[in-house]
Amino acid sequence: MPSKTFMGSVSSPKVDLVVDMGSPLLNLTVDGFLKIGTVAAAKVVVEETYHVVKRGSVSKHNLEDALKKMCKEGAYWGAVAGIYVGMEYGMERVRGTRDWKNAMLGGALTGAIVSAASNSKGDKIIMDAITGGAVATAAEFLNYLT
Structure with missing residues (x-):
């Protein structure tokens, strides 16, 4: 039985903006x-x-x-993204290595900071830190897969 296949690719334009803050x-x-x-x-x-x-x-x-x-x-x-990226980079510099743990720690700190800035208290800050760390770690692992 004859069959037909379709092959192609979709790409989007890439825009790079460089801001040098020193x-x-x-x-x-x-x-x-x-x-x-x-x-x-x-x-x-x-x-x-x-x-x-x-x-x-x-x-x-x-x-x-x-x-x-x-x-x-x-x-x-x-x-939120700026805080996360800064925290992850800071973790990399402090720890002296580049791995998934930086994402986890950066995500957890970002979750806690954003939660505290939103006037959350106690357990809510802890839960948001856990969520931030989990999401950042999952994103990092998914990034390794692709």
């Missing part, structure tokens, strides 16, 4: 902030576009709300 720690932190902040803002654009299509109309008020959400989400997730 320190590798600051460079990585700002890079993480900008990249993840942009992703978060783009997520809001897609969500708001969906809502506009669903409603069938758009207003100046909707656009202003969408812009505020983009800025808020971009700043929040950019800050």
